[in-house]
Amino acid sequence: MPTMTVARFTLWSYIRSGWILGDLIFVCFLYTFFFLESSGNVSYFYGTIGQGLGILAIVDTVVIVQRSLKTTRLYLPLAHLSSRSDYIRGLILATAILRIVLFLLILLLDVGYRLLVLLLAAGYHRAMPMVGIQEATFANMLPGAIGLLLNCIILSTLTVVLSAPVATRLIQIGFLIWLAAVLYANNNANIVAHYLAISHIPLIPLLSCYDLGLTASVDSYGLVMIVLAVVYIIGLTWLADFWLSRRDLILW
Numbered sequence: 001m002p003t004m005t006v007a008r009f010t011l012w013s014y015i016r017s018g019w020i021l022g023d024l025i026f027v028c029f030l031y032t033f034f035f036l037e038s039s040g041n042v043s044y045f046y047g048t049i050g051q052g053l054g055i056l057a058i059v060d061t062v063v064i065v066q067r068s069l070k071t072t073r074l075y076l077p078l079a080h081l082s083s084r085s086d087y088i089r090g091l092i093l094a095t096a097i098l099r100i101v102l103f104l105l106i107l108l109l110d111v112g113y114r115l116l117v118l119l120l121a122a123g124y125h126r127a128m129p130m131v132g133i134q135e136a137t138f139a140n141m142l143p144g145a146i147g148l149l150l151n152c153i154i155l156s157t158l159t160v161v162l163s164a165p166v167a168t169r170l171i172q173i174g175f176l177i178w179l180a181a182v183l184y185a186n187n188n189a190n191i192v193a194h195y196l197a198i199s200h201i202p203l204i205p206l207l208s209c210y211d212l213g214l215t216a217s218v219d220s221y222g223l224v225m226i227v228l229a230v231v232y233i234i235g236l237t238w239l240a241d242f243w244l245s246r247r248d249l250i251l252w
Contacts, residue, residue, distance in 0.1 A: 043216065053106075143222070
C-alpha cells in the first residue's frame, strides 16, 4: 500500500536524521521529572504525562512536516505516486505511529523502573518504596490510554493540516483568531467572553478524552466523544488531502 510505504520511509528518515534521540531524551526526562522520586495514581499519570506528550506531538510533527513538505525531496516520492493523497495520508499515519510508540515507551520505562526498584529492595531486604504508577491495572489504564492517544493524534494531524503548503495563510490566520477567542473566553468574565464561550465547542471531544484518564472509566457519553474524536482525525485527514490537492507546490 502506497500510504504504508510513505509512512515507513517518513519514520525511517526521521530516525536517521537523529531527531528521534530528542524524543527519547524528552520522554525519559518527562518520566523522571514526575516519577523518579515519587509516585502517583493513574489520574496523576495521565494528567501530567498527557500534557507533555501533547506538546511533543506538535513539535515532532512540525519537524516531520518541515523535512517532508518543505524540501525538494517532496518531488521524488510524488513522482512515483498516482496522487498526493497517498503522500499526505502516509505522513499523517507516520506521525500517529510515532505517538503510539512514544506512549508505549513511557509505559516500558515505568515497568522497568519499578522492576529495578523491586530488585534493589529485595537485594537489601527492604520494603519496596512507592514509585511509578500506583494501583495501575489494564482496566483502569486503558480508557486513559485511548483518550491520550486520540488527543495526541488529533494534535499531530491538525499540525499537518495547518502547515504550509497544506493550509493557506488565510486559514492559518483564521485558526489563530479562533485560538485567541478560546484563550480570551478562558481568562475573562465579561460579556464578550460570555459570547466567545461558543468557541469551546470544538474542544469538547478533546476535553472528554482527557477526562478519560482522570476517571479511568468510559460511560456512554465518553464513548460518543471517542467516536467524535475518531471523526475529527478522519475529517482532518480528508481536509489535508483536499487542501494539498489544490495547492501549487512549485515554490515550496
